[in-house]
Amino acid sequence: MKSRLPAPYGRLINRQKPIQFTFENRIIHGFSGDTIASALMADKQYLLSRSFKYHRPRGILTMAGQDANTLVQLPSSPNVLADKQAIEDGMQVTGQNYTGSLIRDWGALLGVFSRFLPVGFYYKAFFKPRGMWEKWAPLIRKKAGLGVIDQSLKPAYHDKQYKFFDVAVIGGGPAGMQAALSAAVGATEVLLVDENPYLGGALNYSRFDSDGLYASGLLQQLLNDIAANPNITVMTDAVCNGWFADNWLPIVKGNRLFKVRVAHTILCTGALEQPALFHNNDLPGVMMSSAAQRLLHLYGVKPGSKAVILTGNNEGYGTALDLQDAGVTIQAIIDLRKNPDYDDIAITAVKKGMRIETGQAVYAAQHQGSMRITSVEVRKLISQGICSDHGEIIACDLLCMSVGYTPAYQLACQAGAQLSYDDASAMFTITNCPDKLHLAGSVNSLWALKDVLSEATNVAHQVTNELGTTDLVLESPIRSSIPSPNHPWPIFAHPEGKEFVDFDEDLTIADIINATGDGYEHIQLVKRYSTCGMGPSQGRHSALAAARIVAAATNRTVADTGVTTARPPFSAEQLGQSAGRSFYPARRSNIHYRHLEAGAQMLQAGAWYRPAFYANKNLSTQDCINHEVANVRSNVGLVDVSTLGGLELRGPDAGEFLNRFYTFGFIKQPVGKARYALLTNEAGVVIDDGVACRFNKNHFYVTATTGGADSVYQSMLKWNAQWQLDVDIANVTSAYCGVNIAGPNARKVLEKVCFDIDLSAQAFPYMGVRCGLVATIPARLLRVGFVGELGYEIHVPQQYGEALWDAILDAGEEYSLKPFGIEAQRILRLEKGHIIVGQDTDAMSNPNEVQMSWAVSRQKPFFIGSRTISELEKQPVSRTLVGFQIDDKSAPIPQESHLVLSENQMVGRVTSCCYSPTLEEVIGLAYVPPEIASEGDSIIIKSTNGVLVAATVTKVPFYDPDAKRQEL
Template sequence: MSKHFRIKGHGRIDRSRLLTFTFDGKSYTGHQGDTLASALLANGVHLVGRSFKYHRPRGILGIGADEPNALVGIRRDAARYTPNLLATQVELYEGLNAVSQNRNPSLENDRMEVNDKFLSRFIPAGFYYKTFMWPKSAWDKWYEPRIREAAGLGIAPSQPDPDVYTQRYAHCDVLVIGAGPAGLAAAKEAAATGARVILADDRPVMGGSLLAAADTNISGQGISGDGENWFSAGAWRNEVLEFLKAQPNVTLLPRTIAFGYYPHNWIGLCEKLTDHLAVLAKGAPRERLWQVRAAQVVIATGAIERPLVFPENDRPGIMLADAARSYLQEYGVAVGQKVAVVTAHDSGYRAAHELKAAGVEIAVIADIRGRSVVSDRAVQAGLNVLTDAKIEGTSGKLRVSSITVTAEGFRSNFACDVVLMAGGFTPSVHLFSQSRGKLVWDNKLQAYLPGESAEAERSAGASRGRFALAEALADGVDAGREAAQAAGFTPAGPAAYPQVTLKHAIGSGGYLGAAPTSADLSKAKAFVDWQNDVTAKDIVLATREGFLSIEHVKRYTTTGMATDQGKLSNINALGIVSEATGRSIPQIGLTTFRTPYTPITFGTLAGHARGMLFDPARVTAINDWAVGQGAAFEDVGNWKRAHYFPKRGEDLHAAVNRECVGVRKSVGIFDASTLGKIEIVGPDAAEFMNRFFVNAWTKLGVGKCRYGVLLREDGFVMDDGVVGRVAKDRFHVTTTTGGAARVLNMMEDYLQTEWGELKVWLTSTTEQWSVIAVQGPKAREVIAPLIEDLDISAEAFPHMSIGDGKICGVPLRLMRVSFTGELGFEVNVPAGYGRQVWEAIWERGKAFDMVPYGTETMHVLRAEKGYIIVGQETDGTVTPDDAGLSWAIGKAKPDFVGKRSLQRPALTSPDRKQLVGLISSDGRTVLEEGAQIVDPAAPKVPIGHVTSSYYSAVLGKPIALALVRGGRGRLGESLYVPMPEGVLGVQVAPTVFFDPEGARVNV
């Protein structure tokens, strides 16, 4: 054996292609086809990380997605850094730059190792729940920052991700998840029927356990038309893949993780496209999200090797036995020179035999079971076997150096550089569980298996406990045929089941819980969850403190949490809880498998939804004009709206004061295009409106407008807006900016599910109209000369009128409405003409000192008039009466949405919070919005809160609106508002502060 631990004649790596890579700044070499983990092991490197809590040295434990220790960061350049990648899944490429995590300053010398040596007794499971309770202020300032500094995984990237991620939707007849023996057999069988098949596997090379199946032969039944031929496992795999590649109805997806099973056979797949490449093509996507809707699903995700729990079982060099065997057969890597095997399953012997045949010295096989045929054969092969063994512990600092075993009354210490654990196999049932299928406990296999299905799926192979290769292949054949038939396809002939011969067969079953030892597990560290530093004594402590459900044990100890999700730990944790509580495992239950079970990047889920595409900005036709005027903007939903228009030296308050005075004194112009607009058309349009809104609509005349209020079914205000009747069968409905979509959705819902007999059509026209609000005493003088075919005099076009005409030669829908309390018009023109018409009005308005104003000024002006804003004066618990809108309710209407709810006693109580005005007693303090309001008679009991608060430059004082319990009956009362500067007195006033007679709006 060479010093680099490569074994000639083994592995599928390309030894002719030497690759150079670095780990923690040190240069190493590997080969094309290696993973980072296999290349490190080939260089004799086992130490790859430090543990989460204790900062103990940790090494590579497994070979796939179940690896808990070997989490690394990969840096391609300054902007491309990805933490928390599994070294077992990172494919080697030239120049790969990997770094270890959770250590300072280095893996070999980590100053936080003090946690393990001196502090571990003080930080058992749940210690933070008990220790950091006092003083309260210390948690945020001291405790939490220190804990987060000491514990954790990788460091989050500091720069934006420069890579591209793409997404795709796909449909298929049969989706096969997992390309191991059962998955390949299922895909081949389904594809042969003509069904559209997608075969997805998370590894770069398909084949699963067949990739490491040495001394195994499979019959050629069903391949090449010849049932007499026998293939090696690798050759059989190649034949099947060649067959699948040749089929036009088959899609093969290697490097693809099935991360989530959602209702109606909707599966999320993450395909890695470029992470394995040394040179990235410009613009090439890094990953692709497949959202697959499958008629039938075959889950062939295999099984996870089960570790053993014994003292000091976490040192670098302690690995899973079948993983070590796979490193040998797949990558030509011997994981050590002198190996001890601790086993409770026949697979441990298989690993020992194959490693010995490759020239690796086997120090001992310690079988915690009794003597068997398998152990006798190992003795006959010259292996040192101890049965009925107890594992007392291991030694070694940065790598295991020995193991101590008690057997037949003798305690022995065996020198070794690797310890292999074989506890059996746990079926991968996470996707089945996510599909809402029912899991059942198999006492013989000591594992949960798929039971009753909730979706159109079936499990096959090791994922449902068929561990023997022949059984897995046959199960895959049956699953593929059944899935294709269920999808409507007919197999051409009878099923052909491949036969298998193999040198080292393995039995079924498995061991769970803590392995036998005479050591005191209440003192020794016997790890159950490597990633979260959870020991057997932590789990026993949790049961002793009353946590009996495995879900509670999980949260108290953190076992099975984080990116690992209990792949290795869950089943042993169940065994320990069972033993500690005397209950069976089905009584204890099983933790929930969440998506994604195997981690994927945020980029995959986001796809192109980033930057402006993540939260698309909607802009009006006038937006660029506002930008040119130096407007400050705010986001209202997805819309960009001008907040205010500052002049040089003005802040928000100065600009708003100037704009308010300008509108009240002369005229202002406001972009109201973002208001929702819905066209309601049809012979039954008035009846639909009557049923939907609280107001009466059948008698509203053509050319007239009305303020409309919409309730939810529970009687609370949902939205409001002005509605104009433009024809007998046509209404122009406006909504709040943020409410347009939900109002239209609610309308469609009622029309389709409740009132299907009504002849009504709904059309969203929000984007079609630009709306220019011209408000102020001079508004008519500004726009009248620009308008054709429409008389807008006070007599011909009074307040709350609507009519069509032209403005600047452009089609016009004009509404005389006001949200300021001034003479006001809303000019609706096709959006394509919005900028043109706006600029024409602006030019006319300059002679009248017109001011452009933004949303903040609009808020102040409407508050001066007591007009509400839905979502500000309402919070989802406000009725029309609470908001002072009882006048809007059609008293003679037999029904409308929410009417019956308004009759509930709780909604008619006179003690409900009602909208009122507030005036500060000192005449200068602007109240904080959201501030609580109290009665001097009971100063500790809030009776309401401030909903809107502003300084009114027109009135020369601050004003506020508030919801106060029994508010309308408190007019003139003095109340208190606690403020940061102290308690402030306020007087309850009517909601209308300016022009209470409404004379200005009717000029």
């Protein structure tokens, strides 16, 4: 703790609030505002983790939450970024990826054998002979593991929320702050997002003038202006993880995923500092210049005591000044440039008399007897990437790399923008952003602060002009001519390798060159073969170096080589963010709770809850169902049919519409009658069925299947958008609650609660429909018979459903009326041979195949499927849906989709099958070829466990073939 620098260093930490946590069981002291990494650094813990493949010691690299070097384990979650995660009291942090201890990791011995672990090693070594990978995988996965998952963890509550703004500014550095301020005029609502817990970006830690005072003044002014502007909403600690069509932005903050819709997005995502490649460039103590500056200014931590700066630009000199101001000895500035073009800051450093070596490179880093850098070897640069034969050893415990940046192009490229690279200036440009996506600042390769601010203002004004909140004359933004901060080739191969391109995956220069040697020359193939850029940091620090190496190895320019595609998410996202609160709509009939009270087992059909059967603790499930069946056949039962679709068709053309829509004829249908309605699509396939009830000349009430109602309704509207018939179509499915009272005693029960309709068989025959009062409730009565007994469907306004149910149960008490469920209904209808569309039909079934030709009218000009059906009728039938009965009742009962065999070939399949308690036979429906579709033909069904079961094709209906009972 005493190692901390005094204020104003450490702008993020609160020295009044000490926090204590453990790392590898060692007690560490930090302050509120510290990240795990900054607190560990202050406590002289330089080793943070072990690398993925060779278990090399790793320490702080970016201090920006952008690299995998700092992945640590918390009890509740693995792969936590130590340079991002704030410390909390009592937090238990451990390292990852080691065998033994973090200090003595036996896995590190792998590094010794690294030349036997070449690129593509896994593919080459473990995939032959075939099947070997399965044996190797568990061992390798253990070795290459990334942390441990706590399987007993109770997931935290994750949530989602929509947000709306006119403009989103992604990135709260100087460009983003200025853009937000300039855009937040008039009524324009602006969202400013930054992934850090603070705004200001580089203004917090970087040096923008020789005495290092300008940035903090500017930052304070911008912060004040933003705080004072009610149009700006600031979200810090929030990551915009993607860009989707029409400016739809997923922003993750804490446990909530914000789905943000804006009219314009301004990307001010900045630039990511890049590493130099030299031998042992991954040692703890080797870090980005910006990482050292962040440690100093944000956390008040000295990153070392003796520093060497490796630079290819003037920024490195600023870092040197910062370090020297903080009391770090500058051993040397190693400038890759032979003749540097100094700016004021660099000149200040020169004037301070620091040792400066130009035209030289750090060729290698050493770590004598330590887990941390102890010296560097500096050599003269002869040509691109080539150093002289020997050099000088300079002692140091900190090496800062300042060799250039890549723009944080990820979101722009997700939006379809083009990233290009100019080999001469080593600069990137991003072009072809979609309309309403804009760039400002260093993501757009602007480096001078005044240029950045000017562009941000200009872009913001462009946006407000487009939004119509301003009408400003735009001036072209300033572009100062300053030298490129990007050095074109900070890459120095070493005979012993270990110049890491990709720190996540432990890939070196040779690995990338070997990948091209193995024939993978395209950058996308290099990525997949070598795994370069596939680790947690997603190529943020390796894409550029890899592109440069591949370009050189394949004699292309970097521009031609390109970089790999950036896809969402930008940063690691917890599964909980997408798995958070979701909606699964559930639909309940008005009678729902009566079913529950009667012991019903409910099942879900789509969103609807339906009673499967009513349980009785003294009976098995099957017996319960069989009793329900028997009660309907011999007495009377009541079933809730509220989930059936209900559609009102009203108007002078209602009959004409139905005539075109369904297969039957409806124009001459008498008022007070119902007719079967079979629906086919244009391909002649059966897609739904129901009954059409005509209540008056211009009014039909049509039912549809539970699952088909919504799509039938939508389809009706679409067809009438074309036909433009004078008919109104309304979906009243939910507006009606329906019950079916069925069984020989149905009339007697109904007579007790319905007085204004003559219920006699003559006055109200089968397929008749009537309106009247049932238990004083206005009702529609339909004499239809899905289950094949005397029955009435009673449809009443939804909110009366429960009262209707109660009244009928009351009236039926003396007849032992019992409710029955869907399972019993399925058996009852199968006994009657009625098909269920979707179960007994598939995506190919035409009416002819399912023996429904009788329901197809040929007397009318057309219906939706008519042409196809008439074409099909010219062709031979290839299959028919037939009824069958199992010969041996003790054989295992076939299930839906069991195969029908003929000479050991499959020729058909079962669509429905069950034990019929009424007939005491096993009956079913199956598709079979026409050769074996005649009554009395024998078929073989491959039943459960492959048992072959003999069956006989049987006349349908199985039960009451003359249909006397439903017409009682």
